[in-house]
Amino acid sequence: MPGLVVVCAIAFASQWATSATNRYGAAAAVLAILVSGRTPRLLPPDLLAAATGLWVCVTLFWAADFDAATRMGYLYGTACVIFIAVRHVVRTRLALFAVGYAFLAGCVATTVKLIDNPIPNSLKARDSVLDFSIRYGIEGVNYNYTAYSLAAGVALAGILLLLRPSTKIEMLGIAAAAAVLFWGVILTGTRGALIAIVVGLGYLLLSTVAARLARALAVVVVPIVLIGVPLGLYRLLGSEMLWLDGYFAGRATGDLSGRLYIWPYALSSWGESPLLGIGPGMLTATGDLQVGAHNLLLSVGNDLGLIGVLLYAGVLTFALVGPFRHPTPTCFRVAGVFLVSQTPIWLTGHWEVSPVCFVALALVSVTPLALRSPVAENDPKTAPPHAARTVGRVGAWPHPVGRP
Numbered sequence: 001m002p003g004l005v006v007v008c009a010i011a012f013a014s015q016w017a018t019s020a021t022n023r024y025g026a027a028a029a030v031l032a033i034l035v036s037g038r039t040p041r042l043l044p045p046d047l048l049a050a051a052t053g054l055w056v057c058v059t060l061f062w063a064a065d066f067d068a069a070t071r072m073g074y075l076y077g078t079a080c081v082i083f084i085a086v087r088h089v090v091r092t093r094l095a096l097f098a099v100g101y102a103f104l105a106g107c108v109a110t111t112v113k114l115i116d117n118p119i120p121n122s123l124k125a126r127d128s129v130l131d132f133s134i135r136y137g138i139e140g141v142n143y144n145y146t147a148y149s150l151a152a153g154v155a156l157a158g159i160l161l162l163l164r165p166s167t168k169i170e171m172l173g174i175a176a177a178a179a180v181l182f183w184g185v186i187l188t189g190t191r192g193a194l195i196a197i198v199v200g201l202g203y204l205l206l207s208t209v210a211a212r213l214a215r216a217l218a219v220v221v222v223p224i225v226l227i228g229v230p231l232g233l234y235r236l237l238g239s240e241m242l243w244l245d246g247y248f249a250g251r252a253t254g255d256l257s258g259r260l261y262i263w264p265y266a267l268s269s270w271g272e273s274p275l276l277g278i279g280p281g282m283l284t285a286t287g288d289l290q291v292g293a294h295n296l297l298l299s300v301g302n303d304l305g306l307i308g309v310l311l312y313a314g315v316l317t318f319a320l321v322g323p324f325r326h327p328t329p330t331c332f333r334v335a336g337v338f339l340v341s342q343t344p345i346w347l348t349g350h351w352e353v354s355p356v357c358f359v360a361l362a363l364v365s366v367t368p369l370a371l372r373s374p375v376a377e378n379d380p381k382t383a384p385p386h387a388a389r390t391v392g393r394v395g396a397w398p399h400p401v402g403r404p
Contacts, residue, residue: 003036063279072281107153147190200341277305
């Protein structure tokens with residue numbers, strides 16, 4: 001129980017207190033593991049996350065600016081340790097929902113702060129709700145990061161609804177929270193976050209009427225997009241991407257807010273050291289443009305090289321492969337909603353070291369375990385072999401061990 005309390009605090013603070021989480025999140029995650037009283041599980045996602053953190057430490061040796069690289073490397077390490085801690089502690093349905101609710105509470109608190117005391121990027125007020133030229137944010141926090149966090153909250157709300165909470169009051173509360181978070185995303189005016197919510201909802205509907213097509217979209221199309229677009233596919237899709245850029249009122253830039261210039265530069269920078277990378281944060285700290293890649297693949301590639309990309313991709317892959325392969329259809333829908341909704345953010349933003357993302361990823365990764373494990377968190381027993389087959393519908397539970 002103490003470990004669960006600490007993990008819930010991390011989930012809440014990842015949105016509510018971003019800077020504090022970045023600073024103390026690693027220590028809190030280690031504490032959660034130590035006080036849980038459990039032996040760590042040496043499963044592929046956890047081992048790969050640990051290996052990623054160790055590789056980040058190695059890359060510091062050839063970074064041009066050691067201090068800047070250390071700061072960025074610490075954020076990578078924090079994200080990895082938080083991921084491991086959440087997976088270590090959350091092993092039951094009860095724990096999964098507890099952390100999920102703490103996550104949503106942090107998102108709602110952040111949205112209330114955004115609505116109550118917004119920091120606009122202009123002295124003018126919006127002429128309409130969808131006037132995205134006027135953006136609202138929270139003092140000291142990047143506009144986009146706030147929006148991405150709230151979009152992740154909307155996705156997690158959808159995931160919790162898929163898992164069928166115990167009561168109708170919980171379901172209504174989750175739906176209401178999602179609506180509040182969506183309003184917060186609109187206030188920020190961040191296009192990537194809005195698109196993330198739309199495509200996540202679209203995937204949820206598609207998975208209801210065409211499960212096989214939805215599964216193929218998630219496991220085949222999404223990786224192609226995440227890899228292909230930053231490596232040059234954006235040139236072939238230029239007209240479509242520019243149309244999308246101009247679709248949002250007041251935010252048309254003609255170059256995806258500079259990304260069509262940043263991506264080739266970031267790719268060229270990565271080419272200088274393709275295997276090892278140039279060091280965490282060095283593209284921003286020492287690059288000619290003094291700006292990040294705004295793309296997951298190019299950011300990790302520059303920071304950690306191809307070795308780091310493979311380790312990072314391994315964490316994502318092995319975290320999601322369990323839910324995708326689980327016989328319960330809900331599990332693949334949960335994983336698909338997360339993967340598809342995060343794709344626009346990974347494609348155009350800086351989300352590679354976000355504790356918000358790694359908490360949500362960890363929760364999704366343990367969905368199958370939580371669905372088939374006993375409700376009592378500290379029960380050392382496991383469900384009988386036929387348990388997975390008895391979960392015919394979401395929320396159905398196998399009989400406890402030793403009972404008919």
